[in-house]
Structure formats: structure tokens, C-alpha cells
Amino acid sequence: MTTASRIIWRTIRVFNYPRCCMLNNNVTSLSSCVKINNKKNIILTSTRSISTSKYYYHENDVIEEEVKAKKKKIFIPKITLLSEKDEISVMTLDEAQKLAKRRALKLIKIVDFDTKTERPIYKLMNISDFIKEENKAKAEAKEVKENSIKEDKTITVSSKIGDHDLNTKIKSMLKMLGKRHGIRAVISVDGSQEKADEVRNKIIESCKEVAKVVTKSDAAHNFKVTMRPIMQKAKDKVLNDEKSNEPEQKEQE
Incomplete structure (x- = not known):
């Protein structure tokens, strides 16, 4: 590609071809010789050549410019985590599971969905406390059942x-x-x-x-x-x- 052609097509890319109706008296109408594909910015000439005084741009010359696709952000839901001392932190469930494994603790879901934070609530508990809470919950459920009519x-x-x-x-x-x-x-x-x-x-x-x-x-x-x-x-x-x-x-x- 000649130097003049490069300058022309760089100008088209920068200023957008609808603004550049005529570059000079010797250039044919760009509206008849430019096509843009949706997936790629492919600028094609018509069957005629574009002349700029001494230089010619052949019909087989094509300029392709890749359009970079925007990366989609993957939404990862988060949870509210309560420590053994009831300290609050926000993290993903995977992070909470890894933390529980490192500390040799049980990760227990205590609230399915908190309307205030719009997140589930989990708590870290040691094994003995977990067993006590589980037995207490069973005893309460049994009492409710026994007292229900x-x-x-x-x-x-x-x-x-x-x-x-x-x-x-x-x-x-x-x-x-x-x-x-x-x-x-x-x-x-x-x-x-x-x-x-x-x-x-x-x-x-x-x-x-x-x-x-x-x-x-x-x-x-x-x-x-x-x-x-x-x-x-x-x-x-x-x-x-x-x-x-x-x-x-x-x-x-």
C-alpha cells in the first residue's frame, strides 16, 4: 500500500467515514466505496480505484481492523460470614469454605436470605459448639412437636x-x-x-x-x-x- 493510501485510510478510521465525504477533487465519493461489517471494521473499496493525483489505490487492497469484544463480568454471589466472636465479614462461599477448612471449623448456614443485606448468613463454629447447637435445636423441635395440638x-x-x-x-x-x-x-x-x-x-x-x-x-x-x-x-x-x-x-x- 502506498503512503498516500495509508494516510487516507488512517484519516477514515480516526474521523469516521461519514464525516469525510471528499478528501480532494480526485477522490471518488466514499459513501459508494466504503462498507463496514458489524463484527469487524472491514473497509472495502468499490470496483473503481481511488486516485489521489499521482497515487492509485487498487480495488483488491483491504484494511481490516479487529473490534475488541468487551469481556462480560461474571457475577459471583457473596455471603455474610460471622466469626466465632460474631465479627462480620463479606466474602464468597468458596472463600468461606476454605477459611473454615484452614481453621478446622464448621461452616453453618443460619439464615437462607437476609432481606437487609440480600445475602445468606453463615457462621464459623468449632465442632463442640456445633454439636451443642444441633442437640439444642433437636430438643426445641421435639418440644414444639410434643406441645402442638x-x-x-x-x-x-x-x-x-x-x-x-x-x-x-x-x-x-x-x-x-x-x-x-x-x-x-x-x-x-x-x-x-x-x-x-x-x-x-x-x-x-x-x-x-x-x-x-x-x-x-x-x-x-x-x-x-x-x-x-x-x-x-x-x-x-x-x-x-x-x-x-x-x-x-x-x-x-
């Missing part, structure tokens, strides 16, 4: 029921209350409503030590009562009943 059991009773059968029904209710079930007693009105109300009151009175009344409702055809167990009292009642029944079972044997 199970689904209600529905027991239907007729207002004409005899005393013996009613006492059997009440014993069954007490056992269910001891197993953390709620009780929904439905007394069907077979005759007078007063008798149905009397049966319901006897059920409530018999269970008042281990259960509390949540709802009561009266209708033309039935009377209802819903009771929920008082947890510890219900358990103690069941245990006492089991102990009192043991001598009777031995005598029968």
Missing part, C-alpha cells in the same frame, strides 16, 4: 345415651386429649333439648381438668362443643389413669 376428633353422642355408655365415651375423649387431639362432641337431640344440653355439660365437666372449651353451639337437631387439650395436664391425666388401671389388670390376671 393434633387434628380434632369428632365424637357423636345421642341425648338418650345411658350413664355407662356416656362414661365410656368420656374416657375415650380423655385418652384422645392426652394424645394432643382436639375433641368435637356432637350431641344429637333425640327428644328434648334439655337432655342434650345436660349430656354436653357432663362431657365438659368431666374434661375440664385437661381441656378448655373453644366453641359451643346449639341447633334444632344437635348441640356441639369443641375442646382443646391443656397439654401437660392432659398427659398427666393419661399417665395417672394408666397407673390406676395397672392393679386392676393384675387382679384380673
Whole structure:
């Protein structure tokens, strides 16, 4: 490539070809002889040659200029890390795992996602503390499970029921209350409503030590009562009943 051609194409690259409509009277229109590719800045001439007084630029001459692609930044999520002394630091999970390995500590996730920092929270703990925390968490979960009330059991009773059968029904209710079930007693009105109300009151009175009344409702055809167990009292009642029944079972044997 001649010196003049180099100067022309350097000028085009620097000033951008739309600004350089005519370089001199002897140069053909650049808009008809320049093409730019999207991927590479490839400047091509048309079939005609470009002349600049004494010098000629042949159609086969091509100038290629590589466009440097911008490197995409890879997003690496970070975590909030609490040390053994509850000192806060921010780092990647990989860095935290390496730190825990170097110090022979356990890396424990304590919060899945903190809305304030928008990061999960991890903590470094030594093995003995980790075991203590794990046992404590298991004990708390067990306590919550033991103190949680199970689904209600529905027991239907007729207002004409005899005393013996009613006492059997009440014993069954007490056992269910001891197993953390709620009780929904439905007394069907077979005759007078007063008798149905009397049966319901006897059920409530018999269970008042281990259960509390949540709802009561009266209708033309039935009377209802819903009771929920008082947890510890219900358990103690069941245990006492089991102990009192043991001598009777031995005598029968």
C-alpha cells in the first residue's frame, strides 16, 4: 500500500467515514466505496480505484481492523460470614469454605436470605459448639412437636345415651386429649333439648381438668362443643389413669 493510501485510510478510521465525504477533487465519493461489517471494521473499496493525483489505490487492497469484544463480568454471589466472636465479614462461599477448612471449623448456614443485606448468613463454629447447637435445636423441635395440638376428633353422642355408655365415651375423649387431639362432641337431640344440653355439660365437666372449651353451639337437631387439650395436664391425666388401671389388670390376671 502506498503512503498516500495509508494516510487516507488512517484519516477514515480516526474521523469516521461519514464525516469525510471528499478528501480532494480526485477522490471518488466514499459513501459508494466504503462498507463496514458489524463484527469487524472491514473497509472495502468499490470496483473503481481511488486516485489521489499521482497515487492509485487498487480495488483488491483491504484494511481490516479487529473490534475488541468487551469481556462480560461474571457475577459471583457473596455471603455474610460471622466469626466465632460474631465479627462480620463479606466474602464468597468458596472463600468461606476454605477459611473454615484452614481453621478446622464448621461452616453453618443460619439464615437462607437476609432481606437487609440480600445475602445468606453463615457462621464459623468449632465442632463442640456445633454439636451443642444441633442437640439444642433437636430438643426445641421435639418440644414444639410434643406441645402442638393434633387434628380434632369428632365424637357423636345421642341425648338418650345411658350413664355407662356416656362414661365410656368420656374416657375415650380423655385418652384422645392426652394424645394432643382436639375433641368435637356432637350431641344429637333425640327428644328434648334439655337432655342434650345436660349430656354436653357432663362431657365438659368431666374434661375440664385437661381441656378448655373453644366453641359451643346449639341447633334444632344437635348441640356441639369443641375442646382443646391443656397439654401437660392432659398427659398427666393419661399417665395417672394408666397407673390406676395397672392393679386392676393384675387382679384380673
